[in-house]
Amino acid sequence: NFVLTQPHSVSESPGRTVIISCTRSSGRIGSDSVHWYQQRPGAAPTSVIYEDSQRPSGVPDRFSGSVDRSSNSASLTISDLRPEDEADYFCQSSTRTNKIVFGGGTKLTVL
Amino acid sequence: EVSLVESGGGLVKPGGSLRLTCTGSGFTFHDHFINWVRQAPGKGPEWVSSISSTSYLLFYADSVRGRFTISRDNSRNSVFLLMTGLRVEDTARYFCVRDAQSLGDRTHWLDPWGQGTMVTVSS
Numbered sequence: 001n002f003v004l005t006q007p008h009s010v011s012e013s014p015g016r017t018v019i020i021s022c023t024r025s026s027g028r029i030g031s032d033s034v035h036w037y038q039q040r041p042g043a044a045p046t047s048v049i050y051e052d053s054q055r056p057s058g059v060p061d062r063f064s065g066s067v068d069r070s071s072n073s074a075s076l077t078i079s080d081l082r083p084e085d086e087a088d089y090f091c092q093s094s095t096r097t098n099k100i101v102f103g104g105g106t107k108l109t110v111l
Numbered sequence: 112e113v114s115l116v117e118s119g120g121g122l123v124k125p126g127g128s129l130r131l132t133c134t135g136s137g138f139t140f141h142d143h144f145i146n147w148v149r150q151a152p153g154k155g156p157e158w159v160s161s162i163s164s165t166s167y168l169l170f171y172a173d174s175v176r177g178r179f180t181i182s183r184d185n186s187r188n189s190v191f192l193l194m195t196g197l198r199v200e201d202t203a204r205y206f207c208v209r210d211a212q213s214l215g216d217r218t219h220w221l222d223p224w225g226q227g228t229m230v231t232v233s234s
Contacts, residue, residue, distance in 0.1 A: 033218040037156075044206060044224040045156065051218055090155055094219035098170045100146065100158035 002026045004091050004103035011109040014081050020106045022091035023073040030067055032093045034074040039088045039105075048089075049076060078108070086110045113137040113223055115207045120228030123197055131192040131228060133207030141165075141185040144210035146221060147192050149203035149230075159205070162190060164213070175201075197232045204229050 003025040037045035049065035091103040119131040204227040211222040
């Protein structure tokens with residue numbers, strides 16, 4: 001199985017842009033979809049990006065996702081940061097044997 | 112509205128058992144994979160188990176295989192997780208989560224998540 005590594009925390013000011021990375025330890029990042037979830041304190045996770053770069057309905061276009069095969073990583077970009085974006089963000093992918101793998105999570109602080 | 116509701120959590124002693132129930136509504140339940148994902152306090156999510164729409168395919172994390180059993184009853188729009196031989200390290204909130212897609216190749220996109228039920232294993 002592979003590991004998905006995320007930065008423990010990031011912080012940025014309102015109105016700025018933040019990028020959260022998710023690096024796959026082995027195997028190709030593009031071989032299985034990457035999904036991203038937001039989790040506010042005390043709440044269940046909700047989907048913000050699916051299949052690398054797709055936005056679920058209701059998620060603002062300030063959220064975008066991408067995959068970089070050269071670094072074997074996926075990224076979640078949040079632009080025009082707002083206080084309500086402050087949350088934990090988790091990436092998730094899967095193995096060919098149908099195991100689901102989560103990243104350790106990144107705590108986003110909007111200063 | 113698509114919804115999943117979990118129940119059955121509680122306090123149990125090490126070595127004990129619990130049966131969690133997940134009930135879905137607002138979608139064609141029997142078309143979707145359903146998963147259990149747990150989250151220990153202050154930690155990230157950890158996948159536990161998945162069951163296919165017809166119960167033909169069952170998948171387990173290595174940490175629970177042989178101790179946990181997933182099953183479903185589509186007539187009751189429900190999925191169950193029978194947990195035996197519980198350990199202190201199984202303490203977590205257990206979320207029921209739907210595979211968002213029902214058709215085509217599985218991408219393991221999980222949506223929505225239930226609110227979870229807390230399981231505490233302690234003597």
